[in-house]
Amino acid sequence: MSPRTAWQAMARRPLRFLTSSWPWRAVTYLATGVLVGSVALAVFAAGLTVGLALLPVLVGLVVLVGVVLFAVAVARLERRRLLLVDRDGLPDPHRPAGGGGFRAWATTRLTEQVTWRELLFTLVSAAALCWLDLLVLAFSFGVPALTFEALWVDRTTWPWAAFGVVVLLASPYTVTSWAGARGALVRTLLAPRDGELGESLTQVRASRARLLDSFDAERRRIERDLHDGAQQRLVSLGMTLGLMRLDVAPGSPLAGRLTEAEGQLADAQRELRRLVRGLSPPVLADHGLVAAVEDHASRFPVPVTVDLQLPGRLPAKTETHLYYVINEAMTNIARHSGARSARVYGRYHSDLLVLEISDDGRGGADPEAGSGLTGLADRVTALDGRMRVSSPPSGPTLLHVEVPCHFG
16 A cells, blocks of 8 residues: 555665655755745745735735635645645535625635634744754755755865755755645644534435444444344254253264264354354453453454553444454454464553554555455444554555544
């Protein structure tokens, strides 16, 4: 699976990263950031000066509104620029203008909460981010250029030239590291909040959540049918075989076949109990996610290290979805990876639950190849989370999941 962000590309294949397009994308991202930030700074300085000066005659109010709408345009451009270092990008939360002229369009924008976050971001970009972009570019490329120029004039400055070579060789990683950090900050500030994505996308999310809920309801129905129907019939069959044994002479061929049938029945009952327990493990409802994952790992065919630390119990729906994300990820490991060991890691930080399921298998996991990752992504998305996969052809495989949640 190809990397989705500059950080992923740099961390996954540090050497191959140098021959990819990601370093150039990062340089372009920072260079255009300097340009956009400089223009924003000039517009803000001029707009605020003129707007405040002409505020008594109301013309200044129009200028100040124009400055705010300019911030909206800068933020929209920033979302497009983010695609340089993050292929997932960000959706535009603004509703399309529906007519009514400039006044109606401006009023719509000014009444949206996201507009004021965009204004804050544009101020931060003009006051700090563009200068940091310039500083990183100047250090990565300006310092080597100065040392090489000094060496051309004076050969005794070769130690500084050697330092410039080191800085230049490290520049792809330096530039990409800051570009990735800047992109993460942009995503934090400009990512749409609940209710800002429009009615259609909200309906899609609700439809996906209802679909997963219907799957869970069907799973519970199947569990009840197996427990109350099939299991009871197998118990009844066992009693019938026991009664038949009373009428059969010990040591006869028929008694041997009855023993064989009872053994097969016991195997079927164990398999059915394992199936029912997998559909809805009682330990999940009684003791929570950590205990359920540890119980499942203890019976897993591949040795699994569980390092999952949570401050308390999650809501039942969230616990169920997360359990099946981990369960299905482990099932994929057993079926497709050829791994000798696996690890489940989880921590809770600032209202965000981070899960990592990794293995030392052959790698090469691809959602388009029917590896089960698509269903996992749907479950994570229904929880408003994000899922990323790192699985180079030679392994190892890492499934990284981030889900916003609150503990009761």
